[in-house]
Amino acid sequence: MKVTFPQMGTMEIAVKTLLEELGLEVIPPPKITQKTLDLGVKHSPEFACLPLKINIGNYIEALENGADTIIMGGGVGPCRFGYYGEVERKILEDLGYDFKMIIVEPIQNDWWGFYKKLKLLLTNISWFNLKQAWQRAWAKGTAVDNLAKTVNQIRAYAQDRKLAQEMYEQALTEIDAAKRIIEIEKLEQSYQTELKQLPQRQNFSPLKVGIVGEIYVVLEPAVNFAIEKKLGERGIVVDRSLTLTQWVKEHLYLGHFKDETKHEEIKEAARPYLQHMVGGHGLETIGETFLYAQDNYDGVIHLSPFTCMPEIIAKSILPRVSQDLDLPVLSITVDEHTGEAGVITRLEAFIDLLKRNHQKGEVI
Structure with missing residues:
Protein backbone atom coordinates (compact mmCIF):
# COMPACT_ATOMS: atom_id res chain seq x y z
CA MET A 1 0.00 0.00 0.00
CA LYS A 2 1.39 3.37 -1.09
CA VAL A 3 -0.48 6.19 0.60
CA THR A 4 -0.96 9.83 -0.37
CA PHE A 5 -2.99 12.81 0.86
CA PRO A 6 -3.70 16.42 -0.20
CA GLN A 7 -1.24 19.26 0.35
CA MET A 8 -2.31 22.06 2.72
CA GLY A 9 0.29 24.38 4.16
CA THR A 10 2.74 22.51 6.39
CA MET A 11 0.35 19.58 6.92
CA GLU A 12 2.67 17.17 5.08
CA ILE A 13 5.22 17.30 7.92
CA ALA A 14 2.81 15.88 10.51
CA VAL A 15 0.74 13.60 8.29
CA LYS A 16 3.75 11.97 6.64
CA THR A 17 5.22 11.26 10.08
CA LEU A 18 1.97 9.73 11.34
CA LEU A 19 1.64 7.38 8.37
CA GLU A 20 5.30 6.40 8.26
CA GLU A 21 5.30 5.67 12.00
CA LEU A 22 2.40 3.30 11.32
CA GLY A 23 4.55 1.41 8.84
CA LEU A 24 3.05 2.71 5.61
CA GLU A 25 4.90 3.71 2.47
CA VAL A 26 4.04 7.37 1.90
CA ILE A 27 4.09 9.16 -1.44
CA PRO A 28 3.24 12.81 -0.73
CA PRO A 29 2.05 14.80 -3.73
CA PRO A 30 4.63 17.23 -5.12
CA LYS A 31 4.48 20.80 -3.90
CA ILE A 32 1.68 22.74 -5.57
CA THR A 33 2.68 24.29 -8.90
CA GLN A 34 0.91 25.66 -11.95
CA LYS A 35 0.88 22.10 -13.29
CA THR A 36 -1.06 20.95 -10.21
CA LEU A 37 -3.61 23.69 -10.70
CA ASP A 38 -3.93 23.04 -14.45
CA LEU A 39 -4.60 19.34 -13.87
CA GLY A 40 -7.24 20.09 -11.25
CA VAL A 41 -9.00 22.74 -13.30
CA LYS A 42 -9.06 20.49 -16.37
CA HIS A 43 -10.76 17.60 -14.59
CA SER A 44 -12.98 19.33 -12.00
CA PRO A 45 -16.42 20.98 -12.25
CA GLU A 46 -16.08 24.61 -13.26
CA PHE A 47 -17.82 26.01 -10.17
CA ALA A 48 -16.15 23.70 -7.66
CA CYS A 49 -14.13 25.37 -4.92
CA LEU A 50 -10.47 26.00 -5.72
CA PRO A 51 -9.31 23.63 -2.93
CA LEU A 52 -11.14 20.72 -4.59
CA LYS A 53 -9.47 21.49 -7.91
CA ILE A 54 -6.04 21.55 -6.30
CA ASN A 55 -6.81 18.31 -4.44
CA ILE A 56 -7.53 16.66 -7.79
CA GLY A 57 -4.23 17.95 -9.14
CA ASN A 58 -2.45 16.66 -6.01
CA TYR A 59 -3.96 13.21 -6.39
CA ILE A 60 -3.25 12.87 -10.10
CA GLU A 61 0.41 13.78 -9.55
CA ALA A 62 0.69 11.38 -6.59
CA LEU A 63 -1.06 8.52 -8.43
CA GLU A 64 1.24 9.04 -11.41
CA ASN A 65 4.15 8.74 -8.95
CA GLY A 66 2.94 5.34 -7.76
CA ALA A 67 0.44 6.01 -4.97
CA ASP A 68 -2.48 3.57 -4.77
CA THR A 69 -4.36 4.79 -1.67
CA ILE A 70 -5.71 8.28 -0.93
CA ILE A 71 -6.54 9.53 2.55
CA MET A 72 -9.05 12.37 2.59
CA GLY A 73 -10.92 14.19 5.34
CA GLY A 74 -14.69 14.24 5.51
CA GLY A 75 -17.05 16.70 7.12
CA VAL A 76 -20.54 17.58 8.29
CA GLY A 77 -22.70 20.66 7.92
CA PRO A 78 -23.43 23.01 5.03
CA CYS A 79 -19.84 23.37 3.77
CA ARG A 80 -19.18 21.47 0.52
CA PHE A 81 -16.00 20.02 2.01
CA GLY A 82 -18.20 17.27 3.43
CA TYR A 83 -18.56 15.64 0.02
CA TYR A 84 -15.20 16.53 -1.50
CA GLY A 85 -14.01 12.95 -1.01
CA GLU A 86 -16.88 11.35 -2.92
CA VAL A 87 -16.70 13.87 -5.77
CA GLU A 88 -12.94 13.44 -6.02
CA ARG A 89 -13.26 9.66 -5.97
CA LYS A 90 -15.74 9.75 -8.87
CA ILE A 91 -13.58 12.14 -10.93
CA LEU A 92 -10.47 9.99 -10.52
CA GLU A 93 -12.36 6.75 -11.26
CA ASP A 94 -13.76 8.30 -14.45
CA LEU A 95 -10.19 9.16 -15.43
CA GLY A 96 -9.31 5.47 -15.18
CA TYR A 97 -7.15 5.49 -12.04
CA ASP A 98 -7.07 2.34 -9.91
CA PHE A 99 -6.88 3.32 -6.24
CA LYS A 100 -8.51 3.06 -2.83
CA MET A 101 -9.84 6.17 -1.08
CA ILE A 102 -10.26 6.25 2.69
CA ILE A 103 -12.37 9.17 3.93
CA VAL A 104 -11.83 10.01 7.60
CA GLU A 105 -15.02 11.55 8.97
CA PRO A 106 -15.24 13.63 12.19
CA ILE A 107 -15.21 11.20 15.11
CA GLN A 108 -18.31 12.50 16.95
CA ASN A 109 -17.90 9.95 19.77
CA ASP A 110 -17.54 7.10 17.25
CA TRP A 111 -14.03 6.09 18.21
CA TRP A 112 -14.68 2.49 17.20
CA GLY A 113 -15.69 3.61 13.72
CA PHE A 114 -12.52 5.67 13.52
CA TYR A 115 -10.48 2.63 14.58
CA LYS A 116 -12.13 0.50 11.88
CA LYS A 117 -11.17 3.13 9.29
CA LEU A 118 -7.59 2.76 10.37
CA LYS A 119 -7.91 -1.00 9.99
CA LEU A 120 -8.48 -0.40 6.28
CA LEU A 121 -4.99 1.07 6.24
CA LEU A 122 -3.33 -1.30 8.69
CA THR A 123 -4.29 -4.89 9.29
CA ASN A 124 -2.41 -5.28 12.58
CA ILE A 125 -2.44 -2.04 14.52
CA SER A 126 -2.66 -1.69 18.28
CA TRP A 127 -3.97 1.31 20.17
CA PHE A 128 -0.51 1.64 21.73
CA ASN A 129 1.24 1.87 18.34
CA LEU A 130 -1.37 4.31 17.12
CA LYS A 131 -0.91 6.47 20.22
CA GLN A 132 2.87 6.61 19.77
CA ALA A 133 2.59 7.50 16.09
CA TRP A 134 -0.01 10.17 16.85
CA GLN A 135 2.12 11.72 19.60
CA ARG A 136 5.13 12.11 17.30
CA ALA A 137 3.01 13.59 14.50
CA TRP A 138 1.21 15.91 16.92
CA ALA A 139 4.53 17.11 18.35
CA LYS A 140 5.64 18.09 14.85
CA GLY A 141 2.35 19.79 14.00
CA THR A 142 2.39 21.76 17.25
CA ALA A 143 6.04 22.80 16.84
CA VAL A 144 5.43 24.00 13.28
CA ASP A 145 2.35 26.00 14.26
CA ASN A 146 4.13 27.58 17.23
CA LEU A 147 7.10 28.62 15.09
CA ALA A 148 4.81 30.04 12.39
CA LYS A 149 3.13 32.23 15.02
CA THR A 150 6.51 33.39 16.34
CA VAL A 151 7.98 34.25 12.95
CA ASN A 152 4.81 36.18 12.04
CA GLN A 153 5.26 38.26 15.20
CA ILE A 154 9.06 38.66 14.99
CA ARG A 155 9.70 39.12 11.27
CA ALA A 156 8.45 42.71 11.06
CA TYR A 157 10.81 43.84 13.85
CA ALA A 158 13.88 42.03 12.51
CA GLN A 159 16.63 44.09 10.89
CA ASP A 160 17.03 41.27 8.38
CA ARG A 161 13.50 40.09 7.65
CA LYS A 162 14.60 37.63 4.99
CA LEU A 163 16.87 35.95 7.53
CA ALA A 164 13.89 35.40 9.83
CA GLN A 165 12.07 33.67 6.97
CA GLU A 166 15.12 31.55 6.13
CA MET A 167 15.44 30.45 9.76
CA TYR A 168 11.77 29.44 9.82
CA GLU A 169 12.13 27.42 6.62
CA GLN A 170 15.26 25.72 7.99
CA ALA A 171 13.33 24.88 11.16
CA LEU A 172 10.62 23.20 9.07
CA THR A 173 13.23 21.09 7.29
CA GLU A 174 14.86 19.94 10.54
CA ILE A 175 11.56 19.24 12.31
CA ASP A 176 10.42 17.23 9.29
CA ALA A 177 13.55 15.05 9.59
CA ALA A 178 13.38 14.65 13.40
CA LYS A 179 12.59 11.15 14.71
CA ARG A 180 11.95 11.59 18.43
CA ILE A 181 9.61 13.86 20.38
CA ILE A 182 12.43 15.18 22.57
CA GLU A 183 14.36 16.10 19.41
CA ILE A 184 11.32 17.91 18.00
CA GLU A 185 10.83 19.86 21.24
CA LYS A 186 14.50 20.84 21.42
CA LEU A 187 14.45 22.05 17.81
CA GLU A 188 11.38 24.17 18.45
CA GLN A 189 12.88 25.66 21.61
CA SER A 190 16.18 26.38 19.86
CA TYR A 191 14.58 28.13 16.89
CA GLN A 192 12.17 30.03 19.14
CA THR A 193 15.19 31.42 20.98
CA GLU A 194 17.13 32.22 17.81
CA LEU A 195 14.19 34.02 16.22
CA LYS A 196 13.60 36.11 19.32
CA GLN A 197 17.29 37.02 19.52
CA LEU A 198 17.49 38.40 15.99
CA PRO A 199 18.70 42.04 15.93
CA GLN A 200 15.63 44.27 15.92
CA ARG A 201 14.80 47.67 14.47
CA GLN A 202 14.81 50.44 17.04
CA ASN A 203 11.91 52.88 17.57
CA PHE A 204 9.79 50.86 15.17
CA SER A 205 6.01 50.83 15.43
Whole structure:
Protein backbone atom coordinates (compact mmCIF):
# COMPACT_ATOMS: atom_id res chain seq x y z
CA MET A 1 0.00 0.00 0.00
CA LYS A 2 1.39 3.37 -1.09
CA VAL A 3 -0.48 6.19 0.60
CA THR A 4 -0.96 9.83 -0.37
CA PHE A 5 -2.99 12.81 0.86
CA PRO A 6 -3.70 16.42 -0.20
CA GLN A 7 -1.24 19.26 0.35
CA MET A 8 -2.31 22.06 2.72
CA GLY A 9 0.29 24.38 4.16
CA THR A 10 2.74 22.51 6.39
CA MET A 11 0.35 19.58 6.92
CA GLU A 12 2.67 17.17 5.08
CA ILE A 13 5.22 17.30 7.92
CA ALA A 14 2.81 15.88 10.51
CA VAL A 15 0.74 13.60 8.29
CA LYS A 16 3.75 11.97 6.64
CA THR A 17 5.22 11.26 10.08
CA LEU A 18 1.97 9.73 11.34
CA LEU A 19 1.64 7.38 8.37
CA GLU A 20 5.30 6.40 8.26
CA GLU A 21 5.30 5.67 12.00
CA LEU A 22 2.40 3.30 11.32
CA GLY A 23 4.55 1.41 8.84
CA LEU A 24 3.05 2.71 5.61
CA GLU A 25 4.90 3.71 2.47
CA VAL A 26 4.04 7.37 1.90
CA ILE A 27 4.09 9.16 -1.44
CA PRO A 28 3.24 12.81 -0.73
CA PRO A 29 2.05 14.80 -3.73
CA PRO A 30 4.63 17.23 -5.12
CA LYS A 31 4.48 20.80 -3.90
CA ILE A 32 1.68 22.74 -5.57
CA THR A 33 2.68 24.29 -8.90
CA GLN A 34 0.91 25.66 -11.95
CA LYS A 35 0.88 22.10 -13.29
CA THR A 36 -1.06 20.95 -10.21
CA LEU A 37 -3.61 23.69 -10.70
CA ASP A 38 -3.93 23.04 -14.45
CA LEU A 39 -4.60 19.34 -13.87
CA GLY A 40 -7.24 20.09 -11.25
CA VAL A 41 -9.00 22.74 -13.30
CA LYS A 42 -9.06 20.49 -16.37
CA HIS A 43 -10.76 17.60 -14.59
CA SER A 44 -12.98 19.33 -12.00
CA PRO A 45 -16.42 20.98 -12.25
CA GLU A 46 -16.08 24.61 -13.26
CA PHE A 47 -17.82 26.01 -10.17
CA ALA A 48 -16.15 23.70 -7.66
CA CYS A 49 -14.13 25.37 -4.92
CA LEU A 50 -10.47 26.00 -5.72
CA PRO A 51 -9.31 23.63 -2.93
CA LEU A 52 -11.14 20.72 -4.59
CA LYS A 53 -9.47 21.49 -7.91
CA ILE A 54 -6.04 21.55 -6.30
CA ASN A 55 -6.81 18.31 -4.44
CA ILE A 56 -7.53 16.66 -7.79
CA GLY A 57 -4.23 17.95 -9.14
CA ASN A 58 -2.45 16.66 -6.01
CA TYR A 59 -3.96 13.21 -6.39
CA ILE A 60 -3.25 12.87 -10.10
CA GLU A 61 0.41 13.78 -9.55
CA ALA A 62 0.69 11.38 -6.59
CA LEU A 63 -1.06 8.52 -8.43
CA GLU A 64 1.24 9.04 -11.41
CA ASN A 65 4.15 8.74 -8.95
CA GLY A 66 2.94 5.34 -7.76
CA ALA A 67 0.44 6.01 -4.97
CA ASP A 68 -2.48 3.57 -4.77
CA THR A 69 -4.36 4.79 -1.67
CA ILE A 70 -5.71 8.28 -0.93
CA ILE A 71 -6.54 9.53 2.55
CA MET A 72 -9.05 12.37 2.59
CA GLY A 73 -10.92 14.19 5.34
CA GLY A 74 -14.69 14.24 5.51
CA GLY A 75 -17.05 16.70 7.12
CA VAL A 76 -20.54 17.58 8.29
CA GLY A 77 -22.70 20.66 7.92
CA PRO A 78 -23.43 23.01 5.03
CA CYS A 79 -19.84 23.37 3.77
CA ARG A 80 -19.18 21.47 0.52
CA PHE A 81 -16.00 20.02 2.01
CA GLY A 82 -18.20 17.27 3.43
CA TYR A 83 -18.56 15.64 0.02
CA TYR A 84 -15.20 16.53 -1.50
CA GLY A 85 -14.01 12.95 -1.01
CA GLU A 86 -16.88 11.35 -2.92
CA VAL A 87 -16.70 13.87 -5.77
CA GLU A 88 -12.94 13.44 -6.02
CA ARG A 89 -13.26 9.66 -5.97
CA LYS A 90 -15.74 9.75 -8.87
CA ILE A 91 -13.58 12.14 -10.93
CA LEU A 92 -10.47 9.99 -10.52
CA GLU A 93 -12.36 6.75 -11.26
CA ASP A 94 -13.76 8.30 -14.45
CA LEU A 95 -10.19 9.16 -15.43
CA GLY A 96 -9.31 5.47 -15.18
CA TYR A 97 -7.15 5.49 -12.04
CA ASP A 98 -7.07 2.34 -9.91
CA PHE A 99 -6.88 3.32 -6.24
CA LYS A 100 -8.51 3.06 -2.83
CA MET A 101 -9.84 6.17 -1.08
CA ILE A 102 -10.26 6.25 2.69
CA ILE A 103 -12.37 9.17 3.93
CA VAL A 104 -11.83 10.01 7.60
CA GLU A 105 -15.02 11.55 8.97
CA PRO A 106 -15.24 13.63 12.19
CA ILE A 107 -15.21 11.20 15.11
CA GLN A 108 -18.31 12.50 16.95
CA ASN A 109 -17.90 9.95 19.77
CA ASP A 110 -17.54 7.10 17.25
CA TRP A 111 -14.03 6.09 18.21
CA TRP A 112 -14.68 2.49 17.20
CA GLY A 113 -15.69 3.61 13.72
CA PHE A 114 -12.52 5.67 13.52
CA TYR A 115 -10.48 2.63 14.58
CA LYS A 116 -12.13 0.50 11.88
CA LYS A 117 -11.17 3.13 9.29
CA LEU A 118 -7.59 2.76 10.37
CA LYS A 119 -7.91 -1.00 9.99
CA LEU A 120 -8.48 -0.40 6.28
CA LEU A 121 -4.99 1.07 6.24
CA LEU A 122 -3.33 -1.30 8.69
CA THR A 123 -4.29 -4.89 9.29
CA ASN A 124 -2.41 -5.28 12.58
CA ILE A 125 -2.44 -2.04 14.52
CA SER A 126 -2.66 -1.69 18.28
CA TRP A 127 -3.97 1.31 20.17
CA PHE A 128 -0.51 1.64 21.73
CA ASN A 129 1.24 1.87 18.34
CA LEU A 130 -1.37 4.31 17.12
CA LYS A 131 -0.91 6.47 20.22
CA GLN A 132 2.87 6.61 19.77
CA ALA A 133 2.59 7.50 16.09
CA TRP A 134 -0.01 10.17 16.85
CA GLN A 135 2.12 11.72 19.60
CA ARG A 136 5.13 12.11 17.30
CA ALA A 137 3.01 13.59 14.50
CA TRP A 138 1.21 15.91 16.92
CA ALA A 139 4.53 17.11 18.35
CA LYS A 140 5.64 18.09 14.85
CA GLY A 141 2.35 19.79 14.00
CA THR A 142 2.39 21.76 17.25
CA ALA A 143 6.04 22.80 16.84
CA VAL A 144 5.43 24.00 13.28
CA ASP A 145 2.35 26.00 14.26
CA ASN A 146 4.13 27.58 17.23
CA LEU A 147 7.10 28.62 15.09
CA ALA A 148 4.81 30.04 12.39
CA LYS A 149 3.13 32.23 15.02
CA THR A 150 6.51 33.39 16.34
CA VAL A 151 7.98 34.25 12.95
CA ASN A 152 4.81 36.18 12.04
CA GLN A 153 5.26 38.26 15.20
CA ILE A 154 9.06 38.66 14.99
CA ARG A 155 9.70 39.12 11.27
CA ALA A 156 8.45 42.71 11.06
CA TYR A 157 10.81 43.84 13.85
CA ALA A 158 13.88 42.03 12.51
CA GLN A 159 16.63 44.09 10.89
CA ASP A 160 17.03 41.27 8.38
CA ARG A 161 13.50 40.09 7.65
CA LYS A 162 14.60 37.63 4.99
CA LEU A 163 16.87 35.95 7.53
CA ALA A 164 13.89 35.40 9.83
CA GLN A 165 12.07 33.67 6.97
CA GLU A 166 15.12 31.55 6.13
CA MET A 167 15.44 30.45 9.76
CA TYR A 168 11.77 29.44 9.82
CA GLU A 169 12.13 27.42 6.62
CA GLN A 170 15.26 25.72 7.99
CA ALA A 171 13.33 24.88 11.16
CA LEU A 172 10.62 23.20 9.07
CA THR A 173 13.23 21.09 7.29
CA GLU A 174 14.86 19.94 10.54
CA ILE A 175 11.56 19.24 12.31
CA ASP A 176 10.42 17.23 9.29
CA ALA A 177 13.55 15.05 9.59
CA ALA A 178 13.38 14.65 13.40
CA LYS A 179 12.59 11.15 14.71
CA ARG A 180 11.95 11.59 18.43
CA ILE A 181 9.61 13.86 20.38
CA ILE A 182 12.43 15.18 22.57
CA GLU A 183 14.36 16.10 19.41
CA ILE A 184 11.32 17.91 18.00
CA GLU A 185 10.83 19.86 21.24
CA LYS A 186 14.50 20.84 21.42
CA LEU A 187 14.45 22.05 17.81
CA GLU A 188 11.38 24.17 18.45
CA GLN A 189 12.88 25.66 21.61
CA SER A 190 16.18 26.38 19.86
CA TYR A 191 14.58 28.13 16.89
CA GLN A 192 12.17 30.03 19.14
CA THR A 193 15.19 31.42 20.98
CA GLU A 194 17.13 32.22 17.81
CA LEU A 195 14.19 34.02 16.22
CA LYS A 196 13.60 36.11 19.32
CA GLN A 197 17.29 37.02 19.52
CA LEU A 198 17.49 38.40 15.99
CA PRO A 199 18.70 42.04 15.93
CA GLN A 200 15.63 44.27 15.92
CA ARG A 201 14.80 47.67 14.47
CA GLN A 202 14.81 50.44 17.04
CA ASN A 203 11.91 52.88 17.57
CA PHE A 204 9.79 50.86 15.17
CA SER A 205 6.01 50.83 15.43
CA PRO A 206 4.66 48.22 12.98
CA LEU A 207 1.17 47.75 11.70
CA LYS A 208 -0.71 44.70 12.98
CA VAL A 209 -2.92 42.69 10.62
CA GLY A 210 -5.09 39.65 11.36
CA ILE A 211 -5.87 36.99 8.75
CA VAL A 212 -9.25 35.24 8.72
CA GLY A 213 -11.21 33.11 6.28
CA GLU A 214 -11.47 29.64 4.75
CA ILE A 215 -8.83 27.34 6.17
CA TYR A 216 -7.31 25.99 2.95
CA VAL A 217 -6.75 29.43 1.42
CA VAL A 218 -5.50 30.78 4.76
CA LEU A 219 -2.98 27.95 5.27
CA GLU A 220 -1.69 27.22 1.75
CA PRO A 221 0.97 29.72 0.54
CA ALA A 222 0.71 28.50 -3.06
CA VAL A 223 -2.92 29.64 -3.08
CA ASN A 224 -2.68 32.86 -1.05
CA PHE A 225 0.58 33.94 -2.73
CA ALA A 226 2.54 33.58 0.53
CA ILE A 227 0.65 36.50 2.01
CA GLU A 228 2.06 36.12 5.54
CA LYS A 229 5.61 36.33 4.21
CA LYS A 230 4.78 39.31 1.97
CA LEU A 231 3.19 41.21 4.84
CA GLY A 232 6.05 40.42 7.22
CA GLU A 233 8.70 41.54 4.76
CA ARG A 234 6.80 44.82 4.43
CA GLY A 235 7.15 45.38 8.18
CA ILE A 236 3.73 44.15 9.32
CA VAL A 237 3.04 41.95 12.33
CA VAL A 238 0.71 39.16 11.26
CA ASP A 239 -1.61 36.93 13.26
CA ARG A 240 -3.28 34.01 11.48
CA SER A 241 -6.55 33.03 13.15
CA LEU A 242 -6.38 29.41 11.96
CA THR A 243 -3.75 26.71 12.45
CA LEU A 244 -3.57 23.07 11.41
CA THR A 245 -3.55 21.71 14.97
CA GLN A 246 -6.54 23.88 15.85
CA TRP A 247 -8.41 22.57 12.81
CA VAL A 248 -7.67 18.96 13.73
CA LYS A 249 -8.94 19.50 17.27
CA GLU A 250 -12.17 21.02 16.03
CA HIS A 251 -12.76 19.00 12.87
CA LEU A 252 -11.58 15.51 13.77
CA TYR A 253 -12.30 15.54 17.48
CA LEU A 254 -15.11 18.10 17.54
CA GLY A 255 -15.92 18.90 21.17
CA HIS A 256 -13.50 16.48 22.79
CA PHE A 257 -10.27 18.48 22.70
CA LYS A 258 -10.98 21.93 21.33
CA ASP A 259 -10.57 25.02 23.47
CA GLU A 260 -14.17 25.60 24.52
CA THR A 261 -13.33 28.91 26.19
CA LYS A 262 -11.86 30.32 22.98
CA HIS A 263 -14.67 28.82 20.90
CA GLU A 264 -17.33 30.45 23.07
CA GLU A 265 -15.44 33.75 22.97
CA ILE A 266 -15.52 33.69 19.15
CA LYS A 267 -19.23 32.79 19.08
CA GLU A 268 -20.05 35.56 21.53
CA ALA A 269 -18.02 38.09 19.53
CA ALA A 270 -19.89 37.15 16.34
CA ARG A 271 -23.32 37.14 17.98
CA PRO A 272 -24.34 40.75 17.12
CA TYR A 273 -23.85 39.91 13.44
CA LEU A 274 -24.26 36.13 13.10
CA GLN A 275 -25.97 33.88 15.62
CA HIS A 276 -25.53 30.41 14.15
CA MET A 277 -23.13 28.15 12.28
CA VAL A 278 -23.11 28.64 8.50
CA GLY A 279 -20.53 25.96 7.69
CA GLY A 280 -16.79 26.02 7.30
CA HIS A 281 -15.26 28.90 9.24
CA GLY A 282 -17.87 31.53 8.34
CA LEU A 283 -18.87 32.24 11.93
CA GLU A 284 -15.23 32.26 13.03
CA THR A 285 -14.40 34.83 10.33
CA ILE A 286 -16.87 37.26 11.88
CA GLY A 287 -15.97 36.52 15.49
CA GLU A 288 -12.21 36.68 14.95
CA THR A 289 -12.53 39.98 13.07
CA PHE A 290 -14.37 41.43 16.06
CA LEU A 291 -11.67 40.15 18.42
CA TYR A 292 -8.89 41.63 16.28
CA ALA A 293 -10.61 45.00 16.58
CA GLN A 294 -10.71 44.60 20.36
CA ASP A 295 -6.99 43.79 20.34
CA ASN A 296 -6.26 47.06 18.49
CA TYR A 297 -5.20 45.50 15.21
CA ASP A 298 -4.90 47.98 12.35
CA GLY A 299 -6.74 45.82 9.83
CA VAL A 300 -7.95 42.38 8.82
CA ILE A 301 -7.49 40.42 5.60
CA HIS A 302 -10.23 37.98 4.70
CA LEU A 303 -9.21 35.10 2.39
CA SER A 304 -11.62 32.73 0.66
CA PRO A 305 -12.04 30.61 -2.47
CA PHE A 306 -14.52 31.69 -5.14
CA THR A 307 -18.01 30.18 -4.59
CA CYS A 308 -17.30 29.27 -0.93
CA MET A 309 -20.77 29.59 0.61
CA PRO A 310 -19.79 30.09 4.29
CA GLU A 311 -17.28 32.80 3.38
CA ILE A 312 -19.73 34.47 0.98
CA ILE A 313 -22.05 34.85 3.96
CA ALA A 314 -19.20 36.20 6.09
CA LYS A 315 -18.07 38.55 3.33
CA SER A 316 -21.57 40.06 3.11
CA ILE A 317 -21.48 40.81 6.85
CA LEU A 318 -17.91 42.09 7.11
CA PRO A 319 -18.62 45.61 5.70
CA ARG A 320 -20.97 46.25 8.61
CA VAL A 321 -18.46 44.84 11.09
CA SER A 322 -15.77 47.03 9.54
CA GLN A 323 -17.94 50.13 9.76
CA ASP A 324 -19.13 49.50 13.31
CA LEU A 325 -15.63 48.84 14.63
CA ASP A 326 -13.77 51.32 12.41
CA LEU A 327 -11.54 48.47 11.29
CA PRO A 328 -10.42 48.26 7.64
CA VAL A 329 -11.08 44.82 6.11
CA LEU A 330 -9.71 43.61 2.79
CA SER A 331 -11.50 40.60 1.26
CA ILE A 332 -9.50 38.59 -1.28
CA THR A 333 -11.32 35.88 -3.18
CA VAL A 334 -9.17 33.47 -5.19
CA ASP A 335 -9.74 31.02 -8.00
CA GLU A 336 -7.63 29.66 -10.87
CA HIS A 337 -7.81 33.02 -12.64
CA THR A 338 -6.45 35.08 -9.75
CA GLY A 339 -3.09 36.65 -10.55
CA GLU A 340 -0.35 37.42 -8.06
CA ALA A 341 0.26 40.91 -9.49
CA GLY A 342 -3.35 41.91 -8.89
CA VAL A 343 -3.30 40.59 -5.32
CA ILE A 344 -0.07 42.46 -4.55
CA THR A 345 -1.53 45.69 -5.97
CA ARG A 346 -4.58 45.39 -3.71
CA LEU A 347 -2.40 44.43 -0.76
CA GLU A 348 -0.14 47.44 -1.15
CA ALA A 349 -3.10 49.80 -1.48
CA PHE A 350 -4.55 48.30 1.71
CA ILE A 351 -1.22 48.72 3.52
CA ASP A 352 -1.08 52.39 2.44
CA LEU A 353 -4.56 52.90 3.90
CA LEU A 354 -3.53 51.27 7.17
CA LYS A 355 -0.39 53.40 7.37
CA ARG A 356 -2.38 56.59 6.95
CA ASN A 357 -4.81 55.51 9.69
CA HIS A 358 -1.91 54.48 11.91
CA GLN A 359 -0.18 57.84 11.51
CA LYS A 360 -3.40 59.72 12.28
CA GLY A 361 -3.73 57.69 15.46
CA GLU A 362 -0.18 58.60 16.51
CA VAL A 363 -0.86 62.31 15.95
CA ILE A 364 -3.98 62.17 18.08
